[in-house]
Amino acid sequence: MSRIPYLSVFAVLPLVLLSACSIPNGQPQKGSEPVAPNQVVDFGTLYAQNCAACHGAEGRGGASIALANPVYLAIVDENAVHNVVANGVRETSMPAFAESAGGLLTDEQINVITSGMFSRWGRKGIIDGTNPPSYAAKTTGDATRGEIAFGKYCASCHGSEGHGGSKGSAISNDSFLALVSDQGLRTIVITGRPELGAPDWRGNVPGKAMSDQEVTDVVAWLASRRVQSPGQPYSASNYTEHDHSEHPHSEQMEK
Numbered sequence: 530m531s532r533i534p535y536l537s538v539f540a541v542l543p544l545v546l547l548s549a550c551s552i553p554n555g556q557p558q559k560g561s562e563p564v565a566p567n568q569v570v571d572f573g574t575l576y577a578q579n580c581a582a583c584h585g586a587e588g589r590g591g592a593s594i595a596l597a598n599p600v601y602l603a604i605v606d607e608n609a610v611h612n613v614v615a616n617g618v619r620e621t622s623m624p625a626f627a628e629s630a631g632g633l634l635t636d637e638q639i640n641v642i643t644s645g646m647f648s649r650w651g652r653k654g655i656i657d658g659t660n661p662p663s664y665a666a667k668t669t670g671d672a673t674r675g676e677i678a679f680g681k682y683c684a685s686c687h688g689s690e691g692h693g694g695s696k697g698s699a700i701s702n703d704s705f706l707a708l709v710s711d712q713g714l715r716t717i718v719i720t721g722r723p724e725l726g727a728p729d730w731r732g733n734v735p736g737k738a739m740s741d742q743e744v745t746d747v748v749a750w751l752a753s754r755r756v757q758s759p760g761q762p763y764s765a766s767n768y769t770e771h772d773h774s775e776h777p778h779s780e781q782m783e784k
């Protein structure tokens with residue numbers, strides 16, 4: 530007796546599903562017309578299609594940093610973000626998205642993404658009353674001082690010399706450093722990776738925030754550990770890189 534209603538649910542279910550699929554009978558619903566890719570101006574769609582693979586769904590982080598990090602968004606300005614999204618970060622996997630740089634997004638779309646990041650994920654006042662290091666380095670770092678700062682602020686988690694420790698992975702090895710820019714390192718040191726439990730500039734040593742200069746010096750020390758040709762002993766680009774950064778375009782400009 531009690532089995533009959535139970536079975537009847539299964540008898541009716543396929544019919545319900547079928548009828549749900551057959552309505553509205555091939556007619557496009559209102560608003561379902563396809564939009565040309567360069568006409569998409571919805572933040573969620575643009576972010577999901579272009580950024581989520583590396584920066585995580587909803588900006589929560591993935592292979593690369595979480596963008597939904599209010600401390601990050603309080604320290605960086607919109608122009609800097611727009612510029613990175615438009616032009617990418619050379620020698621890292623951060624792509625250039627602007628049409629002018631070979632990407633597929635219009636300037637308007639990049640504006641939607643940039644301003645959307647700040648309006649959705651920023652939090653006003655989050656670093657009020659603190660004295661954060663500047664987003665971009667103001668001085669040249671000193672690697673020797675940086676090594677000392679590393680011992681003080683980083684080694685507890687990343688191990689002495691950054692070879693990896695109980696709480697943090699190896700960050701001074703050439704294959705990691707080859708894939709991250711100096712600004713990328715600076716950003717992580719200042720803003721942390723809260724999504725992975727990495728502290729921001731205030732939290733490495735409780736009660737002792739890093740100074741702007743200490744951040745700059747730590748990055749200089751990490752950068753000094755880069756080798757010329759990680760995994761590619763004879764790559765020509767690795768030989769010329771250093772000279773160019775000190776005398777940008779000197780040959781071309783001499784004439």
Ligand code: HEC
Nearest residue numbers: 579580583593610613614618621622623709710712713716
């Ligand atoms: C293929 C992976 C990949 C994709 C896709 C990607 N990013 Fe990135 N992004 C990176 C990496 C790696 C970095 C760090 C680069 C570095 O070392 O400076 C980065 C850095 C950034 C930064 C700069 C962080 C800083 O240091 O200030 C921003 C902003 C950013 N990405 C935004 C975006 C947005 C917005 C999108 C989508 C339109 C996007 N990214 C798509 C990999 C990616």
Ligand code: HEC
Nearest residue numbers: 682683686696697698700717718722725726727728733747
């Ligand atoms: C309280 C522990 C702790 C301290 C102190 C700490 N970190 Fe981290 N750090 C982490 C954790 C956890 C992660 C995320 C997991 C990982 O990649 O190791 C991380 C990630 C990183 C990353 C990104 C690694 C990657 O694979 O993307 C860098 C770079 C980094 N830390 C640099 C530093 C530097 C430089 C210092 C000192 C100024 C420092 N950290 C201090 C815990 C710490």
